[in-house]
Amino acid sequence: xxxxxxxxxxxxxxxxxxxxxxxxxxxxxxxxxxxxxxxxxxxxxxxxxxxxxxxxxxxxxxxxxxxxxxxxxxxxxxxxxxxxxxxxxxxxxxxxxxxxxxxxxxxxxxxxxxxxxxxxxxxxxxxxxxxxxxxxxxxxxxxxxxxxxxxxxxxxxxxxxxxxxxxxxxxxxxxxxxxxxxxxxxxxxxxxxxxxxxxxxxxxxxxxxxxxxxxxxxxxxxxxxxxxxxxxxxxxxxxxxxxxxxxxxxxxxxxxxxxxxxxxxxxxxxxxxxxxxxxxxxxxxxxxxxxxxxxxxxxxxxxxxxxxxxxxxxxxxxxxxxxxxxxxxxxxxxxxxxxxxxxxxxxxxxxxxxxxxxxxxxxxxxxxxxxxxxxxxxxxxxxxxxxxxxxxxxxxxxxxxxxxxxxxxxxxxxxxxxxxxxxxxxxxxxxxxxxxxxxxxxxxxxxxxxxxxxxxxxxxxxxxxxxxxx
Numbered sequence: 001x002x003x004x005x006x007x008x009x010x011x012x013x014x015x016x017x018x019x020x021x022x023x024x025x026x027x028x029x030x031x032x033x034x035x036x037x038x039x040x041x042x043x044x045x046x047x048x049x050x051x052x053x054x055x056x057x058x059x060x061x062x063x064x065x066x067x068x069x070x071x072x073x074x075x076x077x078x079x080x081x082x083x084x085x086x087x088x089x090x091x092x093x094x095x096x097x098x099x100x101x102x103x104x105x106x107x108x109x110x111x112x113x114x115x116x117x118x119x120x121x122x123x124x125x126x127x128x129x130x131x132x133x134x135x136x137x138x139x140x141x142x143x144x145x146x147x148x149x150x151x152x153x154x155x156x157x158x159x160x161x162x163x164x165x166x167x168x169x170x171x172x173x174x175x176x177x178x179x180x181x182x183x184x185x186x187x188x189x190x191x192x193x194x195x196x197x198x199x200x201x202x203x204x205x206x207x208x209x210x211x212x213x214x215x216x217x218x219x220x221x222x223x224x225x226x227x228x229x230x231x232x233x234x235x236x237x238x239x240x241x242x243x244x245x246x247x248x249x250x251x252x253x254x255x256x257x258x259x260x261x262x263x264x265x266x267x268x269x270x271x272x273x274x275x276x277x278x279x280x281x282x283x284x285x286x287x288x289x290x291x292x293x294x295x296x297x298x299x300x301x302x303x304x305x306x307x308x309x310x311x312x313x314x315x316x317x318x319x320x321x322x323x324x325x326x327x328x329x330x331x332x333x334x335x336x337x338x339x340x341x342x343x344x345x346x347x348x349x350x351x352x353x354x355x356x357x358x359x360x361x362x363x364x365x366x367x368x369x370x371x372x373x374x375x376x377x378x379x380x381x382x383x384x385x386x387x388x389x390x391x392x393x394x395x396x397x398x399x400x401x402x403x404x405x406x407x408x409x410x411x412x413x414x415x416x417x418x419x420x421x422x423x424x425x426x427x428x429x430x431x432x433x434x435x436x437x438x439x440x441x442x443x444x445x446x447x448x449x450x451x452x453x454x455x456x457x458x459x460x461x462x463x464x465x466x467x468x469x470x
Contacts, residue, residue, distance in 0.1 A: 003108075005284040006030035009071050013037075013063075014078025014087070015044065018101045021149035022076050025101075028155070034072070036087075038063045047300045047421040065092050076100050079145075079170035082194065089432075095348065102171045105150045106179060111141075111161040112304045114296050117172060117208045118185025118227075120350050121289045121392040122146070124281070125185060126166040127324050128293040136297070136309045138162045144170065162300065163287070169204040178211040178235065180303040183219035185292055185315040187226035188349040193371045193398070202226060212236035217299040219292065222247060239264050239290040239299050243284060251298070258291060258318075266296030266308025281321070283357030284329050290318055328354060331467045336437030339467040342444040343460030347371060348378035355385050355442040361439045367392035367424070368400045368447025368459075378446060379407045388434040389418040392427035393451050401445035404453035424459070428466040441467075 008031050012019045015037040018249035026033045032053040041058040047390065057068065066087060069075075075091045075098050083098075091098060105112060114133075123146045142156055143150040144165035157163065165179060182185055187205055209218040216236030221227040224244050231238050239262075240250040249262035250274070258273040265271055279290055294314045301308040324331050326343040333339070338360070345351045346368065348406045355362070355378075364386045382389060387457075389408070391401035401420055408418055419430050424443075431441045449459040 003029035005074065008032075008073045009034065010074045010079070011036065011068060011078060011091075012076050013085070013266065014081040016078055016080060018078045018149055019076075019212050021151045022101050022104075023051045023054045025104075025151045025154070027051075027332055036062050038066060063087060067094050069094065069096065072096055072144065074099060076104070079168060083173060097289045099173050100171055100174055101149055101151050101379075101416075103175045103177055105154060105165075106175075106177045106267050107135075108154060109150075109157060109163055110159045111157050111163050111308070112300065113163045113165055113179035114181040114183075114300065115144075115165045115167050115179030115208050116183045116185065116296070117167045117169070117205055117265060118183070119188040119347070121185045121285060121292070121351060122166045122168075123290050123344070124286065124327055125183070125289045125296070126164055128290065128317065128321050129296050130164045132293060132297040132309065132314050133162050133164065133300070135317045135423060136313050138306075140164060145307065160339070162306075167208055167265050169201055170299065172207040173204040173404060175207045176211055178209055178216065180212075181217045181219065181237075181296060181299045182208040182212060183231055183292055183296055184208060184221070184227045185289070186221055186224040188345075188347075203261075206230050206233050209234040209236065212280060213441075215303060217303045219250070219299055221292070221297050223288065236239055236272075237263075237302065239295050239302070241288065241295045243287055243291070251295040253287060253291065254340070258287075258294065260294055260298055260311050263297050263302055266298070266301065266310060271311035273311050274314075274318050278315070278319050279321075281323055282320070283353060285357070286328075294318075328357060329460075329465050332427040332470075334470055337432075337435045337439050337441060339441045340443065341460045341462060341467075342385070342442060342457045343449070345444040345446055346448045348373055348375050348446045348458055351444045351446040352378050352381055354442060355381050357442055358442070359387065361436070362386045363422075363435045363439055363441045364429060365392060365441070365443045366388045366390075366400060366404055366446050367451075368402050368445045368449055369393075369396060369451040370398040370403050370447050372398070375404060375407050375446070379404065380413060383413055383417070384409060385406070386417075387436070388440060390427045390430050391418060391420045392422065392424050392445075393447070394422050399451070400445065424462055425466060428463065428470070430470060 139161040145168045146166040210236035218234035243253045262272040329341040363440045453459040
């Protein structure tokens with residue numbers, strides 16, 4: 001049967017990972033595409049044989065040329081492209097549908113999809129959920145905002161498979177379709193430079209459950225007010241997880257034991273999944289991530305005709321799981337000092353979660369570009385937990401070092417409690433100077449990496465290299 005996009009012309013805005021996957025996939029279903037990216041053509045290596053039936057325009061002028069909409073029947077917006085762009089707004093005025101790779105995948109995926117979003121913990125929860133489902137015997141595909149774009153796998157995915165898909169607020173912002181099982185782990189201030197208000201940010205996150213059908217499952221966090229509040233907009237049934245209370249349907253912490261209960265359990269009976277000490281990850285936030293993953297895996301049988309998953313399998317997967325790179329990743333211990341890479345912390349709330357994961361004295365590395373977020377709680381906690389704070393990064397329009405230094409001064413921090421440098425190289429060198437035996441040097445920047453790196457992964461890899469070179 002012909003795809004709905006056969007014979008249609010699609011505009012792809014942004015030629016990063018998502019745009020490239022769309023440019024590969026669209027011709028396979030008989031569509032042609034025009035790619036527009038505001039960056040110069042010199043930044044790309046494009047070979048015509050790689051992208052048949054695709055044309056390209058580069059540069060800021062191309063992005064501003066509304067004539068590009070002539071003949072376009074669908075606009076696909078990459079996550080990094082602001083929806084406020086005039087070409088996007090004009091497409092809306094003309095009644096042209098706005099979508100993205102994630103929504104096109106969901107519309108066509110023959111297998112059930114478990115979708116996961118949240119301000120923090122998405123990748124860890126997605127990876128662990130995938131591990132549980134694989135261990136349970138399912139052919140499992142993991143991707144989306146984590147790893148690779150799932151459109152690249154679409155032709156190989158079969159109805160008996162399962163897909164675990166991480167979804168960011170940028171992707172969800174334009175989506176009008178929800179996965180069969182969708183989780184909102186938490187919602188805390190993040191990406192306000194993009195979404196402008198918390199209301200807009202929450203509205204984007206809500207799309208992962210807002211378009212569910214009655215037999216679908218929304219997995220929400222009882223401990224997070226913004227997450228559990230989405231039960232009023234969720235289209236499906238509700239399963240929850242909590243560290244603070246027993247839940248009827250879902251997963252919870254009881255003393256030191258993780259319990260799966262109610263409809264999320266394969267036989268509707270409570271089952272012990274594992275002990276808290278069995279979780280090989282630091283921090284309360286990771287206990288919640290494990291509970292969420294187990295609630296998600298248990299919910300698969302509710303939303304589909306698949307058999308439920310044995311809780312023993314879930315416990316085995318939890319015990320075998322290891323930290324995803326750049327997320328409280330222990331890099332090295334040297335001369336009694338432990339170096340930890342938490343480059344994923346691109347917002348103060350994530351840094352707070354990292355700080356709460358350690359009892360040892362910290363040498364904290366903060367830096368990058370700010371997202372217009374409130375740092376007060378983070379800095380108060382950092383001063384209590386840290387032996388020394390190293391601020392790194394060159395001054396820029398949204399410099400974390402600028403904002404944090406002012407915040408530290410307002411809190412009365414003396415200048416011997418922090419150091420300011422320009423590069424991560426200097427930050428690691430300074431951290432080594434001040435760290436003492438038993439300390440943890442923690443890279444948990446609280447800001448994006450775009451002031452100096454391609455992404456948080458490149459920043460984390462640089463930190464790793466610097467630490468191994470000590």
